[in-house]
Amino acid sequence: MSNSKFENWLDELLDFSINDLSYYYRAFTHGSTGEDDYQRLEFLGDRVLGLVISHQIYNRFAKEPEGRLSQRLNLLVAGKTCAIVAREINVPPHIILGKQARDDGARDSDNVLGDVMESLIGAIYLDQGLEEARKFIEKHWADLTNDTVEKHPKSSLQEWCALHKHKMPIYELVSKSGPPHATLFTISVSVKGFDTVSAQANSKQTAQTLAAEKFMEKYS
Numbered sequence: 113m114s115n116s117k118f119e120n121w122l123d124e125l126l127d128f129s130i131n132d133l134s135y136y137y138r139a140f141t142h143g144s145t146g147e148d149d150y151q152r153l154e155f156l157g158d159r160v161l162g163l164v165i166s167h168q169i170y171n172r173f174a175k176e177p178e179g180r181l182s183q184r185l186n187l188l189v190a191g192k193t194c195a196i197v198a199r200e201i202n203v204p205p206h207i208i209l210g211k212q213a214r215d216d217g218a219r220d221s222d223n224v225l226g227d228v229m230e231s232l233i234g235a236i237y238l239d240q241g242l243e244e245a246r247k248f249i250e251k252h253w254a255d256l257t258n259d260t261v262e263k264h265p266k267s268s269l270q271e272w273c274a275l276h277k278h279k280m281p282i283y284e285l286v287s288k289s290g291p292p293h294a295t296l297f298t299i300s301v302s303v304k305g306f307d308t309v310s311a312q313a314n315s316k317q318t319a320q321t322l323a324a325e326k327f328m329e330k331y332s
Contacts, residue, residue: 139231144210150231157234164249191226198225217315265324279304
């Protein structure tokens with residue numbers, strides 16, 4: 113397996129020379145392909161991420177109690193946070209997906225992006241060792257180690273509904289149009305007692321995110 117765009121992107125992203133590319137290809141291979149996928153690397157990368165972030169916040173917030181450190185850790189290693197980092201470094205175009213997963217919008221799924229981000233960390237750890245994995249994590253999590261991480265619009269909408277005792281939002285596919293290579297999805301989000309808000313995008317996940325964002329701008 114070889115993909116020059118992927119390998120060039122890795123060269124620009126990483127501050128070292130790769131020893132074994134196979135780790136990185138596996139880190140970006142989704143189970144829908146039927147090939148060896150990223151799950152084992154995700155398992156490893158999750159633990160490496162937790163260790164590095166724990167050490168970092170232990171040193172940075174020296175006066176905080178264990179409970180507050182745990183809150184920070186849980187936020188910083190959460191799948192949604194990993195997905196934020198994945199989008200910032202342009203992971204989505206390089207994920208290797210089966211047809212069904214592509215059609216379902218997996219490329220923009222927080223769950224998939226979070227998993228791939230952890231898998232990439234696992235690949236770096238196996239290829240280069242803990243020190244390079246630490247440098248990579250500290251570089252890309254640097255801005256997130258402060259007090260907050262921006263919430264995903266869908267999470268923000270759910271929390272808003274819970275806070276104001278509204279029923280949970282309901283997302284529906286309104287329409288699907290265009291050719292297979294450029295399908296346009298229209299998704300609506302509704303909360304009982306409020307007008308429905310819709311948005312369009314090239315994946316269901318992105319359309320849902322945009323609809324939630326528009327709803328919050330309109331009503332929150």
